[in-house]
Amino acid sequence: MKIDPQNPADLSAQIAQAIKQAIVSGELIVDARLPSEAELADQFQVSRPTVREALKRLAAQSLIRTQRGASGGAFVNRLSFEDAYSQQITTSTLLLSMNAVSFDTACEARYALERACAPLAAERRTPDQLATMRAEIFRQAQPGLSDESFCASDVAFHRALVDGAGNPVLSYQLAGAVEAMQPLMNMITFTARSREAIIALHTRIADALEARNAEAIDEALVELEAYTRQLARDVAERRRKQAD
Amino acid sequence: MKIDPQNPADLSAQIAQAIKQAIVSGELIVDARLPSEAELADQFQVSRPTVREALKRLAAQSLIRTQRGASGGAFVNRLSFEDAYSQQITTSTLLLSMNAVSFDTACEARYALERACAPLAAERRTPDQLATMRAEIFRQAQPGLSDESFCASDVAFHRALVDGAGNPVLSYQLAGAVEAMQPLMNMITFTARSREAIIALHTRIADALEARNAEAIDEALVELEAYTRQLARDVAERRRKQAD
DNA sequence: CATTTTTTATTTGTCTGACATTTAAAAGTC
DNA sequence: GACTTTTAAATGTCAGACAAATAAAAAATG
Structure with a gap:
């Protein structure tokens, strides 16, 4: 030294x-x-x-x-998980915003990682985590909720799922992927209909998690990923038409 | 501002x-x-x-x-993926070493994430990535290789697998998980027999990747995780006996 | 003697001013 | 016009000083 x-x-x-x-x-x-x-x-x-x-x-x-x-x-300093979280979130956010990472790429990464948590979460989820997810679903159903608040609640929902795996290393790794997506998600306008579809999928995930059914969680996540990517494509399409 | x-x-x-x-x-x-x-x-x-x-x-x-x-x-500065990698690796390494994260917890996280890549890698892996993996397997079979070199090659092998998913965000997220494990892995003494078993599993993974068989990759990864954790348990057991 | 108060020394936080070094642009020279 | 020299602007480094916080030591007090 x-x-x-x-x-x-x-x-x-x-x-x-x-x-x-x-x-x-x-x-x-x-x-x-x-x-x-x-x-x-x-x-x-x-x-x-x-x-x-x-x-x-x-x-x-x-x-x-x-x-x-x-x-x-x-x-x-003892590097705490919280410190590491926040560092990772800003790094991931900047990485995505500065390198023109496509929505599809980011979305794929996020759901791939999240699906990796599903089997563990099915096994270990606590009642608290389940309650958090139900509460966020309830909030998402509130009329008049802004798109930003809807996205923030979405992040909270998925973080609870990830935390359900009961592995702090996984939670730390995924915090970046999930939270860094939020700015990209915020660019999507969520119509009443799309919110309804997302909430239905969230409910399916929560139900499956309560039943400790890993396969059902995985299926719902796959559908949610497909739906999210479809929404993003629609937004891009609409923008393209507007430009004409 | x-x-x-x-x-x-x-x-x-x-x-x-x-x-x-x-x-x-x-x-x-x-x-x-x-x-x-x-x-x-x-x-x-x-x-x-x-x-x-x-x-x-x-x-x-x-x-x-x-x-x-x-x-x-x-x-x-445009935050490059490389910069983000290295930041994440040091953060993850310190997090693991300073917070007494158990080998099992870290191992579980690592393989959960790696398995998330498997289906994508099966679909998109390039000949280059496959060649890298074969070369690392070859190196791992060399007699007289130090434990540190064996672990380093192991990391390179798994990074090639992760990169096979063709998603830079995934690669970035997993770099930390995979590389941060190395110091923990270095504490394991790899006997000739355990090296042989690991190389056999690596070969199975490479073969399955070549055949684009996602399920087979997943199976091999599950076995590899179980075997790695067993090795760690054996090391702990041996240490405990030594202490008596 | 025990307790409280005061003093003191140490360490980080900040400021001022200066000089060195690098670098690109402007000025000068052929 | 092409090349060289000068100059100005910016970061990098240094020296010395004072402010503020803080814990330990010293002193005062009962």
């Missing part, structure tokens, strides 16, 4: 990399205190602002946290 | 958040140039080092890139 090439460019990036390496390799364990900024500046033979820039890089990745005052300093 | 509360703590975090928001919301598009550090310092009414800390936070997330010289500055 001491090495630093003579290349006097991007010093803060190099220092951040060195410390990150020490954390990943286990040399610095959770809650370990890093040397003070002044000491690090001494060790790396750079100025304190440079060290600070390096530390901020690490803080941005939730790798460290800082505390002021005596016996304060920078500490190795 | 101008607002900043009077709370004079974590100014750089607040500024980073404001700029990040502007990027996510689309107010700042890809390749747009941010104001110079001096201008930002003026706008936010802070000093240049504070602005710099904020920019380094964003750079750490690959949200911006900087360029020196005249007509240089900070530019909104």
Whole structure:
């Protein structure tokens, strides 16, 4: 963790990399205190602002946290699932919006992953998760609900399904896929009829989950995916006609 | 993007958040140039080092890139799939190592996701991907291969399978799950016999993929998961006995 | 002696000002 | 017109200073 090439460019990036390496390799364990900024500046033979820039890089990745005052300093942070969630969601969202990923591609990925959860969720879902899903279905049926709120409820419904698998790693991985889709979904106008169809499918999923019937969940998800993609195609079609 | 509360703590975090928001919301598009550090310092009414800390936070997330010289500055970065991969891999790796996620939990998540790819891969796999998998199987059969190299080849094999689905979003999502498992897998000592069994299953997967037989891939993956978890249990058992 | 208050030292957070380095464009030169 | 030199703008780095928070040590108080 001491090495630093003579290349006097991007010093803060190099220092951040060195410390990150020490954390990943286990040399610095959770809650370990890093040397003070002044000491690090001494060790790396750079100025304190440079060290600070390096530390901020690490803080941005939730790798460290800082505390002021005596016996304060920078500490190795235990990366929580929540931190990882939110990082993954912004990364996924930007990835989709900046790289012109087609709706179909994103949709396919999302439902493929979600279907992977279905068998586990059928086995392990709790009454709480089922209740959450029923509540979201109820909300989705409210008249006068905005498209954004409908989509947000849709996300909550599917997150409950994913959480039903009872595997935090799966939940974390899928958070990105499900939530990153929301901006794309928001571009769809949900007519009363399409909402009705989606709610019917959601109800089928909830019923199947209650009955712990994995195959039925899978079937409903396949139909939901097909229907969602059809809706997106219709929107694209309508836009094309409007352009003429 | 101008607002900043009077709370004079974590100014750089607040500024980073404001700029990040502007990027996510689309107010700042890809390749747009941010104001110079001096201008930002003026706008936010802070000093240049504070602005710099904020920019380094964003750079750490690959949200911006900087360029020196005249007509240089900070530019909104197009988040590439590669950048997202590597971020996700380190995040996933740390999440697993810091939160004492059990081998079973991680393994379950990984294979659930991988099985989600199988039907798509059966349909779309290219000859290149198949060749990669065959080559990795060949490497795995080499005598004298270290456990680390065996695991690395295993990762490469499974990544080729995942890439076979031809969906970059899926590949990105799964990169974390597959690669983050490697440190955990490295703790397993692969005997000649267990390597033989794994290679046999890999061969079955490759054969099934070549024949575009999704069910056969799924079956082999289920067996591979069961076998991997059994190996891990054996290692744990051996350790427990050693402790007595 | 025990408890509370005050002081002090340490550490991060921020600011000011300066210089180095890189780089593209403008100015100059042949 | 093509090439070279100069210049200006921007990031990268440094040094030193002060503010603010905080915990431990010291002092005061009962």
